[in-house]
Amino acid sequence: MSHAPIKPRTPPGVMELLPRDQIAFQRMLDTIRRNYERFGFLPVETPVMELSEVLLTKSGGETERQVYFVQSTGALGKAAQGEGDGLPELALRFDLTVPLARYVAEHEHDLAFPFRRYQMQRVYRGERAQRGRFREFYQCDIDVVGKDSLSTRFDAEIPAVIHAVFSELAIGRFTIQLNNRKLMRGFFEAQGVVDPDLQARVLREVDKLDKRGADYVRETLTGDGFGLSPESVAAILAFVGIRSTSHADALARLDALDPSNGALQEGVAELREVLELVRALGVPESDYALNFSIARGLDYYTGTVYETTLDDYPQIGSICSGGRYENLASHYTKSKLPGVGISIGLTRLFWQLREAGLVKTADSSVQVLVTQMDAESLPHCLSLARELRDAGLNTEVVMEPSKLARQFKYADKAGIRFVTVLGADEIGKGTVTVKDLRRADQFEVARAELAQALRVELAQPDMEARA
Amino acid sequence: MSHAPIKPRTPPGVMELLPRDQIAFQRMLDTIRRNYERFGFLPVETPVMELSEVLLTKSGGETERQVYFVQSTGALGKAAQGEGDGLPELALRFDLTVPLARYVAEHEHDLAFPFRRYQMQRVYRGERAQRGRFREFYQCDIDVVGKDSLSTRFDAEIPAVIHAVFSELAIGRFTIQLNNRKLMRGFFEAQGVVDPDLQARVLREVDKLDKRGADYVRETLTGDGFGLSPESVAAILAFVGIRSTSHADALARLDALDPSNGALQEGVAELREVLELVRALGVPESDYALNFSIARGLDYYTGTVYETTLDDYPQIGSICSGGRYENLASHYTKSKLPGVGISIGLTRLFWQLREAGLVKTADSSVQVLVTQMDAESLPHCLSLARELRDAGLNTEVVMEPSKLARQFKYADKAGIRFVTVLGADEIGKGTVTVKDLRRADQFEVARAELAQALRVELAQPDMEARA
Incomplete structure (x- = not known):
């Protein structure tokens, strides 16, 4: 354009x-x-828009001076032609x-x-x-x-x-x-x-x-x-x-x-x-x-x-x-x-x-990043992700292959704690290699036991502070 | 007034x-x-109001005709005096x-x-x-x-x-x-x-x-x-x-x-x-x-x-x-x-x-109603409620005493599943009587075991349909 x-x-x-x-x-x-x-x-949830007549029962107060009024394109056109009488019909709530x-x-x-x-x-x-x-x-x-x-x-x-x-x-x-x-x-x-x-x-x-x-x-x-x-x-x-x-x-x-x-x-x-x-x-x-x-x-x-x-x-x-x-x-x-x-x-x-520095940027809501070694392993990665998701773990899969180091760097920057590696070696043995980026720890686990292992780790109290 | x-x-x-x-x-x-x-x-959450200039990049479409514009009282006053030039500054998002x-x-x-x-x-x-x-x-x-x-x-x-x-x-x-x-x-x-x-x-x-x-x-x-x-x-x-x-x-x-x-x-x-x-x-x-x-x-x-x-x-x-x-x-x-x-x-x-009748009115988010036999038992009721809440159960306490039958009726109408009764008898024995309104079942349990017992009940798959 x-x-x-x-x-x-x-x-x-x-x-x-x-x-x-x-x-x-x-x-x-x-x-x-x-x-x-x-x-x-x-x-309870209420609509953000209330009828002005209903919302503004007390007139002239500080509150009313701060109110936002709402008009559809049609109502705005009428108001411009002087057809409107007084306040717009709708206004945004100013409290609950x-x-x-x-x-x-x-x-x-x-x-x-x-x-x-x-x-x-x-x-x-x-x-x-x-x-x-x-x-x-x-x-x-x-x-x-x-x-x-x-x-x-x-x-x-x-x-x-x-x-x-x-x-x-x-x-x-x-x-x-x-x-x-x-x-x-x-x-x-x-x-x-x-x-x-x-x-x-x-x-x-x-x-x-x-x-x-x-x-x-x-x-x-x-x-x-x-x-x-x-x-x-x-x-x-x-x-x-x-x-x-x-x-x-x-x-x-x-x-x-x-x-x-x-x-x-x-x-x-x-x-x-x-x-x-x-x-x-x-x-x-x-x-x-x-x-x-x-x-x-x-x-x-x-x-x-x-x-x-x-x-x-x-x-x-x-x-x-x-x-x-x-x-x-x-x-x-x-x-x-x-x-x-x-x-x-x-x-x-x-x-x-x-x-005041009392709340910090959170870790990602994504708990596991499933990395991808090469395009051939993608179906394995997707079914691994499925197992993790079925077990209730928030899981992202790397869909476009790149260097593994880059995928790790992405996880670290994104605040994702666990990274899985599924190479030909692991696929052959029925295992998964896991890197815990928070603890800078790495371990290999039978694929059938992966989800449970990660859930145990995640359930442990958060002992280490993170920037 | x-x-x-x-x-x-x-x-x-x-x-x-x-x-x-x-x-x-x-x-x-x-x-x-x-x-x-x-x-x-x-x-991601974005503000409900966007700048009109930013929101309405395509002009004249069906969408723009449906847009709601937002004006503060001040902006409205200026517009009425002909000081506004064109569209109001703010509009509500029409999609995400x-x-x-x-x-x-x-x-x-x-x-x-x-x-x-x-x-x-x-x-x-x-x-x-x-x-x-x-x-x-x-x-x-x-x-x-x-x-x-x-x-x-x-x-x-x-x-x-x-x-x-x-x-x-x-x-x-x-x-x-x-x-x-x-x-x-x-x-x-x-x-x-x-x-x-x-x-x-x-x-x-x-x-x-x-x-x-x-x-x-x-x-x-x-x-x-x-x-x-x-x-x-x-x-x-x-x-x-x-x-x-x-x-x-x-x-x-x-x-x-x-x-x-x-x-x-x-x-x-x-x-x-x-x-x-x-x-x-x-x-x-x-x-x-x-x-x-x-x-x-x-x-x-x-x-x-x-x-x-x-x-x-x-x-x-x-x-x-x-x-x-x-x-x-x-x-x-x-x-x-x-x-x-x-x-x-x-x-x-x-x-x-x-x-289509495919979603129904839900049961209450309140899982337990702690009833009150008489005003003297209120402190006991409050500490019972505290134990249940500490165990993660959504609990309401009857704060104003009334007939027990009326309290039960309230729970039923409100869609609260469990009702506890803490009479002088139960207080003496260290137990609680529980009525499960869904299963029309009643049981007495040691107070120390109550929360766990209710959690087990709640974790069971919902076998019975409710109107």
């Missing part, structure tokens, strides 16, 4: 991976899914919570409650292009949604799921941090900070503690915009600084709170129950803690709230967050649907973990 | 499933992925082939060739709304892409993959049908049908054989629009009617073709090599056949072409199609990138299989 090539490139703000990074990413997705399923959550609300309301009569679902799909936001900010990213969510009511006990399952997921992901020590919105509300009201918007603004100032220091925050909160008393500010700063150091310490911290404050004590009772059951679920006490500075979205969460941080990488921030909400789907149904859930933003997390 | 609820609903032309159907769908996706990986294909071409061209220097990739993602087409037509649907593709050249041997791997996938999907007997575009071209040229467009038009008429009958097709092809001789038409109809009945018959059919026709014999040689290696790869000869009526996209495929049909459900049409192409990414790079690949349109296939 004579035309100049178009430069092949992706739009800004998306993450596209080379295969071995994709394998690493896929393994994380698989681990999360496996653990979500292990805790009895059921899979609104689709969950729509799904539960739409299928309410076909679902069993409490409804436990997981959903792991990509969402879309027209973010400002910026390093580490993504316009397309995976969210991996679980939620338990009750009808009319949902026991606080369900709040205790969530840390157990978080613990299982991040233990298996093996990205380092982590702490699941717990707080409770009722407890916070009760405390702030007692300090004279009654209006929820004011609470939110106070918390935003408190968030600047690390950056600006205590003096700055104290001055701001006692200053014109807030007008809090120095005593209240001191109490607030002491409160939000509370972190428990063990299970017993967490209970003691709760015991120390004002017993006469009703709203606060509601939160205390909920946190006590959650802590007790989190322990019964086997989460080690080193891996969870109270943290009274955690608030999450103040307009949405109403009870327990969660954040999880990596102990050695606090700068990464929360890697998994969520909480308890009062009513999931008030825009779509008159049924009251309280719930509790969390979300892992995997695309951003993966990016951060790579930046 | 006082506003009237918005009716929760999905846009037309998408498939959204209830959890147990989603589980059935997910199992098909997993099976396809497992087999793609077993044959040494590497995972164009993204593959872009990906390979973009990452050419980071990939090893032949590059073997699989990709299983959703694609978007602004189809006319119609029963069984989807605007969002999964494609599950594999391709092997060579640099400069790619041996015909790779064409032989594809039927082996198809065979592995559909054997394991277990949706009934199937036949992988093979043809070769060079063979077809050689044959048609010998009948005086030289122009590729004319060949395409002739094949379109031939496609009407079943519906309109041979007389109609014969009249059309000898009539004004085509002007073929009655002898040519007879030869064409005989040719496109050829189906082989065994491996030997396939070779005999090829032997019987005009040995003096060079182009045709090129195709014959390729098909012979493919047939030989397909056999070496262990595909039973009952499961593949020559079918000289198969053409696929005439402007794209240049060698081997594939279609796969269910023997007992021919009306479903091809469930997996593809072929060999000359150059994947001529729009993006000057490198020559020949390849061979197939695609399974899983959303449509799943829909058709459900309509």
Whole structure:
């Protein structure tokens, strides 16, 4: 063709991976899914496109400003001719919570409650292009949604799921941090900070503690915009600084709170129950803690709230967050649907973990490369590959003959661990020569025993690090 | 809230499933992925949004008319004020082939060739709304892409993959049908049908054989629009009617073709090599056949072409199609990138299989329900659940106590196979009572042996059908 090539490139703000990074990413997705399923959550997938009218129930918010709208060629033509009225009919989901609300309301009569679902799909936001900010990213969510009511006990399952997921992901020590919105509300009201918007603004100032220091925050909160008393500010700063150091310490911290404050004590009772059951679920006490500075979205969460941080990488921030909400789907149904859930933003997390050197390019998903000595041996190679595949081994065959050294080099570069050699000698003896590129080891084995031998090797724990 | 609820609903032309159907769908996706990986294909995911300029290299085609364009709120505002020039910047992918071409061209220097990739993602087409037509649907593709050249041997791997996938999907007997575009071209040229467009038009008429009958097709092809001789038409109809009945018959059919026709014999040689290696790869000869009526996209495929049909459900049409192409990414790079690949349109296939009663609602992904006799036993239930989960069993715990009969009914309705009962009696003896809802069987087992006992049960082949 004579035309100049178009430069092949992706739009800004998306993450596209080379295969071995994709394998690493896929393994994380698989681990999360496996653990979500292990805790009895059921899979749901929703369409990437929702009706704009259904998706954008709250108008004018930050979210709507970031929404991507979708138009077919036909709809676009009509809009250009001024025939369209207002917003395009379709838009891309910007999270998995609104689709969950729509799904539960739409299928309410076909679902069993409490409804436990997981959903792991990509969402879309027209973010400002910026390093580490993504316009397309995976969210991996679980939620338990009750009808009319949902026991606080369900709040205790969530840390157990978080613990299982991040233990298996093996990205380092982590702490699941717990707080409770009722407890916070009760405390702030007692300090004279009654209006929820004011609470939110106070918390935003408190968030600047690390950056600006205590003096700055104290001055701001006692200053014109807030007008809090120095005593209240001191109490607030002491409160939000509370972190428990063990299970017993967490209970003691709760015991120390004002017993006469009703709203606060509601939160205390909920946190006590959650802590007790989190322990019964086997989460080690080193891996969870109270943290009274955690608030999450103040307009949405109403009870327990969660954040999880990596102990050695606090700068990464929360890697998994969520909480308890009062009513999931008030825009779509008159049924009251309280719930509790969390979300892992995997695309951003993966990016951060790579930046921190905590995830590496994976070995190939191909476990065995069947090399080819010469064209005559190809049928033997193909039937060997068939035996390996039938035994469940991911196997690639060299289809175009080349020098054996080149085939080995290919396997090494591709991250394939085992290479088989099937020469005239081996074919005559009914054996296969195997090179283990990870252990730099070589052995000959009867062909009938090859698959089993490789499976044993692969089942052994991975003792050696690989670059 | 006082506003009237918005009716929760999905846009037309998408498939959204209830959890147990989603589980059935997910199992098909997993099976396809497992087999793609077993044959040494590497995972790739690309962003759902591509730059329009990159995606729409060919202008004015049917495809472009069906494209969905994407605009952020900001871009939409500018377009409304007439500031936009032409098409929106972003569009949703309409297949996985164009993204593959872009990906390979973009990452050419980071990939090893032949590059073997699989990709299983959703694609978007602004189809006319119609029963069984989807605007969002999964494609599950594999391709092997060579640099400069790619041996015909790779064409032989594809039927082996198809065979592995559909054997394991277990949706009934199937036949992988093979043809070769060079063979077809050689044959048609010998009948005086030289122009590729004319060949395409002739094949379109031939496609009407079943519906309109041979007389109609014969009249059309000898009539004004085509002007073929009655002898040519007879030869064409005989040719496109050829189906082989065994491996030997396939070779005999090829032997019987005009040995003096060079182009045709090129195709014959390729098909012979493919047939030989397909056999070496262990595909039973009952499961593949020559079918000289198969053409696929005439402007794209240049060698081997594939279609796969269910023997007992021919009306479903091809469930997996593809072929060999000359150059994947001529729009993006000057490198020559020949390849061979197939695609399974899983959303449509799943829909058709459900309509035909060939896939059923799955059992729950939850394998065990831990019931709760009373609130006091909850900690015991939670630690039992923990043991089961640690042993790899997907386990749900009843968190809110209710009558045991109600808990059993819930498990049955939800498709959960095992239900455990942990009463004061069992707690005292260190045992668990298990009810197997599938076998309507009940047994008591030492708690330490429970997980292993359930794993043995679950590993046994599924002998009984469930509605």
